[in-house]
Amino acid sequence: MEVLIACRNLSKDYESGAGVVRALREIDLEIQQGEFVAIVGTSGSGKSTLMNILGCLDRPTRGAYELAGFDIGARSSDARAILRNRLIGFIFQGFNLLPRTTALENVELPLVYRGAGARERRKQALEALAAVGLAERVHHTPNQLSGGQQQRVAIARALVTGPPMLLADEPTGNLDTRTSLEVLALLQRLNRERGITIVLVTHEHDIAACASRVVTFRDGRIVSDVREPSVDAAAELEKLPPPEASVADDGAGAADPAAAERQRLGGPVPRRLYAMMALGGALGLALGVAYCRAVLDVVSTAIPIAFGFVLEAIAAVRFARKHMGRPLTSDQRARVSLAYTLGVALVLGPLTALGWMPWSKPLLDRLDELSGSRLALALGAGVLGLATVALARYLVLALVAPLVAPAPRPKKKVA
Ligand SMILES: Nc1ncnc2c1ncn2[C@@H]1O[C@H](COP(=O)(O)OP(=O)(O)OP(=O)(O)O)[C@@H](O)[C@H]1O
Numbered sequence: 001m002e003v004l005i006a007c008r009n010l011s012k013d014y015e016s017g018a019g020v021v022r023a024l025r026e027i028d029l030e031i032q033q034g035e036f037v038a039i040v041g042t043s044g045s046g047k048s049t050l051m052n053i054l055g056c057l058d059r060p061t062r063g064a065y066e067l068a069g070f071d072i073g074a075r076s077s078d079a080r081a082i083l084r085n086r087l088i089g090f091i092f093q094g095f096n097l098l099p100r101t102t103a104l105e106n107v108e109l110p111l112v113y114r115g116a117g118a119r120e121r122r123k124q125a126l127e128a129l130a131a132v133g134l135a136e137r138v139h140h141t142p143n144q145l146s147g148g149q150q151q152r153v154a155i156a157r158a159l160v161t162g163p164p165m166l167l168a169d170e171p172t173g174n175l176d177t178r179t180s181l182e183v184l185a186l187l188q189r190l191n192r193e194r195g196i197t198i199v200l201v202t203h204e205h206d207i208a209a210c211a212s213r214v215v216t217f218r219d220g221r222i223v224s225d226v227r228e229p230s231v232d233a234a235a236e237l238e239k240l241p242p243p244e245a246s247v248a249d250d251g252a253g254a255a256d257p258a259a260a261e262r263q264r265l266g267g268p269v270p271r272r273l274y275a276m277m278a279l280g281g282a283l284g285l286a287l288g289v290a291y292c293r294a295v296l297d298v299v300s301t302a303i304p305i306a307f308g309f310v311l312e313a314i315a316a317v318r319f320a321r322k323h324m325g326r327p328l329t330s331d332q333r334a335r336v337s338l339a340y341t342l343g344v345a346l347v348l349g350p351l352t353a354l355g356w357m358p359w360s361k362p363l364l365d366r367l368d369e370l371s372g373s374r375l376a377l378a379l380g381a382g383v384l385g386l387a388t389v390a391l392a393r394y395l396v397l398a399l400v401a402p403l404v405a406p407a408p409r410p411k412k413k414v415a
């Protein structure tokens with residue numbers, strides 16, 4: 001096995017107002033390629049300081065650090081940044097994802113810094129998200145994901161550049177037991193199947209037990225370094241009682257008012273939802289026309305339009321349910337109704353003006369006859385009409401939602 005990390009006599013001092021803090025004192029540590037190492041120790045013992053140095057984010061005050069044979073101390077900060085980008089994936093306690101940015105875009109980001117083309121970025125990001133089991137959630141923004149899912153996005157982001165090593169500082173610090181074990185099972189799989197070296201800081205014994213080597217710090221020194229058979233996180237997961245009714249979507253922060261507000265509003269709506277609505281609408285119109293002809297034997301425009309509205313709404317609600325993980329919030333319904341109505345107007349307006357629609361001729365003739373003030377009035381009525389249509393869409397969406405995709409009833413807690 002090759003040595004990936006070699007620290008010799010490594011020390012880190014921090015200058016502060018009250019004097020010098022000796023965060024790391026003469027550390028000697030070697031980590032081989034393919035190891036899964038847990039770093040444990042009391043708060044302030046120097047764990048994060050070590051991780052920052054291992055991750056080339058910071059330099060030691062004294063001593064040497066070699067990463068994959070490169071002497072990091074001797075490199076310029078640009079060279080360190082390149083090595084970091086090539087060799088290391090970071091995972092943090094707070095996930096550090098960009099808000100209002102989809103999982104896919106978050107995962108693409110390290111490749112943007114690398115200057116990869118858009119197609120290549122997308123392909124690799126989708127692969128990384130599939131590897132962490134999030135193929136179905138790639139268009140979700142962080143506030144539409146549970147804590148565990150957000151951490152998996154962060155792992156995909158760390159993986160996407162294909163680094164030989166992952167550094168994780170308390171990756172499960174914000175997660176409950178089950179979700180922590182899920183994240184650990186994923187890390188173990190990456191370690192076993194891809195040979196990725198993992199160095200992970202944790203406060204929890206159960207998490208440290210999943211590593212094959214545990215290094216304990218106290219006051220900036222290594223006080224023990226033991227290799228032992230690791231606990232299999234996937235097997236531990238099996239032993240837990242079945243999960244409670246999933247309230248995954250309120251993940252990170254019921255306590256955080258900003259998060260609660262984001263939660264209430266819901267994130268941006270994927271464009272595919274509008275495409276599904278258009279399909280549903282077209283199908284509804286066709287069904288409506290057929291129904292009028294074959295069953296009612298009348299000529300009507302209102303009935304097909306009503307059919308169109310309902311099928312459109314069903315399409316939107318089903319899409320949200322399936323691909324967005326939760327029903328549309330009322331804010332999202334309002335945005336969807338308005339944007340969709342304006343979109344339809346933007347498509348139909350020019351087609352009408354060009355004389356391509358069946359109602360073009362009578363409408364244009366009529367407008368031609370109108371004088372200045374009447375024309376303005378007609379335009380005003382048109383805008384009002386659009387607003388009414390948007391409102392009608394909003395109401396149909398609200399009415400259809402509970403029929404098509406009822407909200408899950410809260411289940412009793414498992415003791
Ligand atoms: N930027 C800094 N400036 C001054 N002192 C610092 C700085 N960063 C860390 N320290 C000090 O260095 C020591 C080690 O801190 P470090 O963050 O590495 O601890 P830790 O083991 O990660 O703790 P925790 O478990 O609480 O995260 C602490 O005494 C801390 O106060």
Ligand SMILES: [Mg+2]
Pocket residue numbers: 047048049169
């Ligand atoms: Mg720390």
